[in-house]
Amino acid sequence: MRHRFIIAVVALFIVGLSCPQPSVAAPEPRPELAIHLDAIATLALPSPMVTVPAGWFLMGTNLRHEGPSSLETQFDDTELPQRRIWLDPFAIDRDEVSLAEYLAFMKEKRQSPPEELQRLIWHLITVHFLPDYIMARWPALYVTWAEADELCRARRKRLPTEAEWEKAARGPEGNLFPWGSKPPAPGIAVFGQHHVHEIPLVAAVDSGEEGQSPYGARHMAGNIAEWAQDWFGNDYYTIMPERNPQGPATGRYKSVRGGSWKSNPNLLRAATRNGAVPDQRAPTIGFRCAQPVPFSFRGGYWTPSSKADLFTSRGLIQKRAPYWPAPAQTASMAVTFLSLSTLIH
DSSP: OHHHHHHHHHHHHHHHHHSOSSOOOOOOOOHHHHHHHHHHHTTOOOOOEEEEOSEEEEESOOOOOSOTTOTTSOSSGGGOSOEEEEEOOEEEESSOOBHHHHHHHHHHTTOOOOHHHHHHHHHHHHTSOOOHHHHHTSBOOSOOHHHHHHHHHHTTOBOOOHHHHHHHHHTTTTOSBTTBSSOOOTTTOBOSOOOTTOOOOOOOTTOOGGGOOTTOOOOSSBSSEEEEEEEOOTTHHHHOOSBSOOOOSOOSSEEEESOOTTOOGGGGSTTOEEEEOTTOOOTTEEOOOEEEOOEEEETTEEEESSTTOEEETTEEEOOSTTSSOOHHHHHHHHHHHHHHHHHHO
16 A cells, blocks of 8 residues: 555656746747637636535545556555535536636736647647637646636636535545446546547537536546645544644645546546646646635535534624635625525524
C-alpha cells in the first residue's frame, strides 16, 4: 500500500514541476481567431443546478486488499479511512462550466484566453473544421484554479469543497461511481481516450445523462477533471471534522476530482483523489460551481441550514464567509424566504 502512496506523491510533484511559474499573460489572439472566440462566447449558457440535501454521507474508502487492479480497492492512502460526514444543504452545477462560459468570462475581464487554448481552438477550426457551436458546449479547459474560483464568485457561486464534490458524485451511501457499482463503459463516461496530438476527446457538458449521479450531476466521472475549493492534504481524512469539512488551511496543491477523458477507470472512482498546483493549465482540468442553500424546508417550516445562521429584524446575518453568497444576494434571499415563511404560517 505504501508504494502506491509514494507513487501518488511523486506524481503530484511532477505535476508541480511541469506548471508555469509564474503564469505569463496570454498574447492577443490573431484577428481570424478572435472572430471565433467572440462567436463561441456569445453562445454561453449557465448550467442548471441540482440540490444536494443536508445529511450524512460516506466519504473516502475503507482499506481493502483485493489488489491494485480491483476498482473496489483504494487508489492510494489519501482516500483512507472512510468517514461518515455531515454536510449542510448545497446546490451544485449539473454540468461542468462550458468553454463558451469561460471565454465569455475572459472577455468580461478584457483578458485574452491562455495561449494553449488559443492554439487548440485554432487547430480545431483549421484542421478539424469544428464549428463554433460545437466547441461552445465543450467543457472549459486550460483553466487555473484562481480563474475557476474567480468565475464562480463572479456568478455569486464558489468552487465546491472536496466533501461537497464527493457527496454530489456518489450520493449518501458511498457509490463506487456516480451511476453505481458497474465499471465505466462507453456511453456512461468519457475516459481512456488518446489522441496522437493530445487533442481533448470530450463530450458536450450538457450530455452524460446516462452516467449522472444520484442527485443528477453529469460527467462527475471522466470528460474533464475538476478543481475543488480545498487544498490537497495527504492525511486530511484522518483529522477532518465530521461536519462541513473545508480542507487544510494551506498547502501546495489544490484538489482535483473526477478523472478526465484520458483517465483509466480507477481514476473515475468517486473517492479517488488527486491534486495539482493552482497555476497549472491542463487539457484535462476544468471545473463546476456550487453555492449554499441557506434554508431547509423541514416539517412545514423554512429553517436555517446551520445553527450559525441567525435571523434578526433586518434579515439574515452572514456568518460563514466565503461560503455564502454576496451580501446583496443574501439580503434578497432572506427577504424572499422570510416572506414565504410568513405566507406558510
